Amino acid sequence: MWPLDGISTLGIPGFLLLWAASYAVYLALYFGPGSLLLWVNQYFPERQIPAISGRERKARRTAGTEIRQSLKSLIGTSFCLAAGVYAQTTGWTQTPLALSPINVLWTFVAALILHDAWFYFGHRLMHTKPLYRWHKTHHLSVTPTVWNNDSFSVPDALSVQSFFILLPFVLPIPTAALIALRLFDQTKGMIGHSGYEHFAGRLARWPFPLVATVHHDQHHQRFTYNFANQFTWWDRLFGTLDPSYDEQVRILSNPKEKARAID
Ligand SMILES: [Zn+2]
Ligand SMILES: [Zn+2]
Numbered sequence: 001m002w003p004l005d006g007i008s009t010l011g012i013p014g015f016l017l018l019w020a021a022s023y024a025v026y027l028a029l030y031f032g033p034g035s036l037l038l039w040v041n042q043y044f045p046e047r048q049i050p051a052i053s054g055r056e057r058k059a060r061r062t063a064g065t066e067i068r069q070s071l072k073s074l075i076g077t078s079f080c081l082a083a084g085v086y087a088q089t090t091g092w093t094q095t096p097l098a099l100s101p102i103n104v105l106w107t108f109v110a111a112l113i114l115h116d117a118w119f120y121f122g123h124r125l126m127h128t129k130p131l132y133r134w135h136k137t138h139h140l141s142v143t144p145t146v147w148n149n150d151s152f153s154v155p156d157a158l159s160v161q162s163f164f165i166l167l168p169f170v171l172p173i174p175t176a177a178l179i180a181l182r183l184f185d186q187t188k189g190m191i192g193h194s195g196y197e198h199f200a201g202r203l204a205r206w207p208f209p210l211v212a213t214v215h216h217d218q219h220h221q222r223f224t225y226n227f228a229n230q231f232t233w234w235d236r237l238f239g240t241l242d243p244s245y246d247e248q249v250r251i252l253s254n255p256k257e258k259a260r261a262i263d
Contacts, residue, residue, distance in 0.1 A: 004175060008090040015086045022078035022085075026150075029183065030070060033190045034146040041196040049197050049217045049252065051143050061140050066147035069137060073150050073157040080161035081182050084168050088175050093168035096175055104180070107173040111181050112230055114171070118163045119229040124240075126156065127227070134159070144193040144220045149186075185229070192216040200253035205246040209233045212249045218242045 007014040041047070087093045097103040126135035134156045141148040152160070164182055167173060173181075191198075197213045204212035209231040219226040225242035228234045235241035242248075 004085060004089050006089075008086065015082065018086055019079055019082040022082040023074060025183075026074045026078050026186070027071075029186050030074065030150060030190070033187055034149075037146050037190060037194045037196075041194060044196060044198075047196045047198060047252075049195055049214050052221045061148075061151075063145065063147045066141065066145070066151040069152070070147065070150035073152040073154055076154045076157040077150065077161045080158065080164045081179070084164040084166075084178060085175055087165065088168045088178070094170070094172040096168070096178075097172045099174045099176055103174055104177045107171060108177045108181055111167060111171060111173055111177070114167065115163055115181065115185065116228055116230040117234065119160065120227050120234040122160060123227040123229075126159070127223070139220065139223065142220055144195060144217065146190050146194050148220075149189045149193040188230075193220075197252040200249045202253075205249040206236075212252065214248050214252055215242075215245060218245060218248070 004018075007018060010017065088096055097107065125131055134153050137153040138148070138151055138156060141151070150157070164178065168178060192211075192213055193216065194213065195217060200212045200214065202208065203210045204215075211228070211230065211232055215226050215228075215232065219242075222242060225240055226235055226245065227240055232241055232245070
């Protein structure tokens with residue numbers, strides 16, 4: 001994919017260039033949408049997701065602590081995307097399909113479904129006793145903010161994001177679609193940690209499989225529910241969906257009803 005054609009001919013310097021560019025894009029996507037979401041959400045106080053038991057929604061970690069941790073973990077996150085793209089440009093992976101709307105669409109959807117499965121089962125593993133010490137960093141915020149989205153330990157970030165290295169080996173996804181999927185997931189993650197609900201609606205509750213912001217917010221508040229990322233079907237199938245999730249989505253889709261529920 002232009003402008004990446006020929007990057008593999010540069011060898012290791014080519015990969016380092018790709019890694020640095022990827023890190024720069026991640027920084028822009030972290031601070032840009034993060035600041036924008038904070039600015040927008042101050043005008044929608046009625047959309048703030050209530051803390052469980054009606055307690056005050058208060059971040060346990062300062063923004064500075066979350067940001068410093070994110071600057072470290074994004075080095076690992078950007079490595080994985082750069083490695084996946086670099087592997088494609090060298091021809092080590094399946095040959096990416098031609099960049100056409102239909103190819104982008106079906107590979108994007110297939111990759112989204114695969115990514116959700118990877119995330120669900122990997123995330124459940126990270127919550128087991130031997131591995132939780134690597135995931136704990138991300139859970140130090142019980143009521144997350146946008147700055148919590150990338151606040152992972154580096155091993156945790158590498159384990160989740162290695163999906164983007166492996167995917168081109170199993171799916172002939174065009175490079176543009178691979179990058180688009182990661183950027184979509186990154187932006188969606190920022191929204192998912194914002195603590196404000198703008199996406200509660202019919203499609204985000206039973207019988208539909210999409211997730212609203214409250215899905216991952218509940219994961220931070222309760223720890224033992226809602227392990228998926230894009231869809232609720234794995235959580236429903238394995239009984240790990242928060243029992244109050246569908247009802248919360250219904251309430252949050254109606255700010256007036258939400259106000260009554262809190263009272
Ligand atoms: Zn978790
Ligand atoms: Zn989280």
